[in-house]
Amino acid sequence: MNNGGMQSPTGKKRIVVLASGRGSNFQAILDTLGTIHGECVGLVTDVPGAYAIERARNAGVPVQVISFREYPSRDAYEAALLESLLALKPDLVVLAGYMRILGNGIVRAFQGKIMNIHPALLPAFPGLHAQRQALEYGVKVAGCTVHFVDEEMDSGPVILQKCVPVLPGDDEESLAERILEEEHRCYPLAVKLFCDDRLVIDGRTVRIL
Numbered sequence: 001m002n003n004g005g006m007q008s009p010t011g012k013k014r015i016v017v018l019a020s021g022r023g024s025n026f027q028a029i030l031d032t033l034g035t036i037h038g039e040c041v042g043l044v045t046d047v048p049g050a051y052a053i054e055r056a057r058n059a060g061v062p063v064q065v066i067s068f069r070e071y072p073s074r075d076a077y078e079a080a081l082l083e084s085l086l087a088l089k090p091d092l093v094v095l096a097g098y099m100r101i102l103g104n105g106i107v108r109a110f111q112g113k114i115m116n117i118h119p120a121l122l123p124a125f126p127g128l129h130a131q132r133q134a135l136e137y138g139v140k141v142a143g144c145t146v147h148f149v150d151e152e153m154d155s156g157p158v159i160l161q162k163c164v165p166v167l168p169g170d171d172e173e174s175l176a177e178r179i180l181e182e183e184h185r186c187y188p189l190a191v192k193l194f195c196d197d198r199l200v201i202d203g204r205t206v207r208i209l
Contacts, residue, residue, distance in 0.1 A: 013038040013195040016090035017061075018098035019045050023052025025117060026096040028184040029191055030059045036188075038195035042088045044081065046100060068100070078103040085110070092194050095149065096187070104151045112201055114149040115194070117187050119179045121145060121161055126154035131176045134166065142166050142175060144183045146190040148201065157206045159190045159199060 015038045019026050026043070033040060043056040044064045056063045064084055071077040082105060085093065095102075095116040107114065120130035122145040125137070134142045143163040150156040162182040166175060193199050198209040 010039060011037075013091040014041045014089055015039065015092050015094060015191065015195075016042045016044060016085060016088050017052075017056075017094045017096050019043060019050060019052035019096045020047045020099040021050055021052065021097045023050065023055045023096055024180065025183055025187050026052050026094075027055050029094065029096070029188050030055065030061070032188040032192065036192040036195050038092070038191060041090070044084055044088075046077075046081075046098070052096070074103070078105060082106050082109060092191065094187075094191060101153060102149060107149055107151050112148060115159070115187075115190060116147060116149050116154070116156070117183055117190075118145050118147065118154050119176060119183065121163065122147060122154055122158060129172075131179065132172045135170065135172060135175060140166055142179060144179050144186055146186055148206065157201055157204050159193070159206045160186050162186045 017026050017040060030040065040061045042062050042064060043052060044066060045052055046066055046068045048065050048067055053063050066077070066080050066084060068077050071080060085106065091113065093110050093114040095114065118130060120134060121143045125133040131142065141163050143161055145161045146159045148156040148159065162185065164178045164182055193208060200207045200209060
């Protein structure tokens with residue numbers, strides 16, 4: 001399945017970012033937009049005070065705040081989020097520190113068009129506190145994974161992975177910082193590959209053309 005979508009009038013892929021926090025991976029992607037065949041047409045956040053909003057405004061990216069607390073249920077929040085995403089007509093939805101699990105309706109609506117990055121070498125250490133899990137397990141190598149999102153947590157087809165050594169004396173913070181450096185390289189590259197129509201999902205395998 002080739003994951004190219006309908007392009008904007010500029011001929012570039014339309015990218016929408018979901019973020020809940022400081023948005024450092026969002027910034028890494030923004031910093032490479034001039035060199036890829038894509039444009040960021042919106043940031044959607046569930047946290048009104050997220051620093052990612054400042055990053056978006058500095059880059060001239062439109063912002064929508066859809067605060068979870070303003071909705072009576074998760075289903076109502078998900079419906080509002082889906083409506084917002086459909087209106088933005090993204091070719092690619094990028095999760096950049098978005099701290100909620102997307103509902104199945106959204107995943108199905110954008111199948112093969114949602115990316116996430118996780119600070120571990122999946123399938124090892126899914127879920128929260130991946131760096132802590134790695135340290136507690138005693139692994140010698142950790143890293144990050146960019147993957148397409150499916151209906152399970154951190155289980156979609158792997159696009160790219162980068163490794164970092166686990167050093168003697170590492171704690172959760174120092175390991176997270178070393179992994180984050182690789183995330184900032186890995187995520188923009190995965191987005192570029194998508195925008196260049198070079199990613200093809202074949203079962204659980206993502207082939208890079």
